[in-house]
Amino acid sequence: MKLLNAVGPNPRKVRMFLHEKGIELPLEEVDLFGGENRRPPYTEHNPAGQLPSLEMDDGTWLGETVAICEYLEELYPDTALVGSNARERAETRMWLRRVEFNITEFAYAGFRYAEGLELFRDRILCLPDAADGMKRKARAGMEWIDGQLAGRQFLCGDRFSLADIVLYCALDFVGSVGQPIPDALESLHQWFDRVNARPSAEASLSPSWREIGMRL
Numbered sequence: 083m084k085l086l087n088a089v090g091p092n093p094r095k096v097r098m099f100l101h102e103k104g105i106e107l108p109l110e111e112v113d114l115f116g117g118e119n120r121r122p123p124y125t126e127h128n129p130a131g132q133l134p135s136l137e138m139d140d141g142t143w144l145g146e147t148v149a150i151c152e153y154l155e156e157l158y159p160d161t162a163l164v165g166s167n168a169r170e171r172a173e174t175r176m177w178l179r180r181v182e183f184n185i186t187e188f189a190y191a192g193f194r195y196a197e198g199l200e201l202f203r204d205r206i207l208c209l210p211d212a213a214d215g216m217k218r219k220a221r222a223g224m225e226w227i228d229g230q231l232a233g234r235q236f237l238c239g240d241r242f243s244l245a246d247i248v249l250y251c252a253l254d255f256v257g258s259v260g261q262p263i264p265d266a267l268e269s270l271h272q273w274f275d276r277v278n279a280r281p282s283a284e285a286s287l288s289p290s291w292r293e294i295g296m297r298l
């Protein structure tokens with residue numbers, strides 16, 4: 083099994099997940115900036131043309147960050163990051179959906195339609211006129227989750243989970259490309275600092291993040 087890896091907040095989520103679990107997987111680097119992920123042979127295995135992907139021992143591939151992490155959790159259940167029982171797993175998935183549907187997808191779209199436009203315009207349908215609206219929606223999601231985090235350590239209470247990893251890697255990235263967490267959102271800032279202090283946060287950054295100038 084190996085991880086098809088690249089710069090970017092989504093591959094970083096899997097790297098952070100692996101670090102938290104203490105698992106090492108071989109990484110194969112894919113040239114995201116050069117568009118290697120958008121053409122065959124990559125797209126023959128992952129037709130979404132995005133990173134990361136997980137190549138299994140039988141040669142088949144799995145795409146989508148959360149699906150990859152859920153699969154790895156089943157193989158390596160220790161240090162549960164999805165959950166160790168049905169209730170915990172459901173709670174993590176509930177927060178994952180809220181995080182992705184209300185914050186991270188809007189924030190990424192805001193980036194792709196504006197600061198990332200040159201990279202993405204020939205890859206996906208980009209709507210530059212919608213960039214500001216996407217960013218406003220992401221901010222509204224951050225405001226809502228700030229209220230939810232008041233008095234809590236993590237999204238699932240005292241339990242650090244995949245939902246925290248997905249939100250953290252996204253906010254760290256978009257914060258470095260013009261979408262910072264608004265100052266007034268104190269609970270979200272405190273939560274961010276708490277996650278940022280975990281060894282897996284630093285360890286999961288791409289070695290070239292400084293050179294690129296983005297937290298990915």
Ligand SMILES: N[C@@H](CCC(=O)N[C@@H](CS)C(=O)NCC(=O)O)C(=O)O
Nearest residue numbers: 090091092093132133134146147205
């Ligand atoms: N829904 C996908 C999104 C993956 C994604 O957007 N990956 C980015 C890197 S962070 C990517 O491949 N960007 C380059 C491209 O889309 O060509 C997932 O969760 O894995």
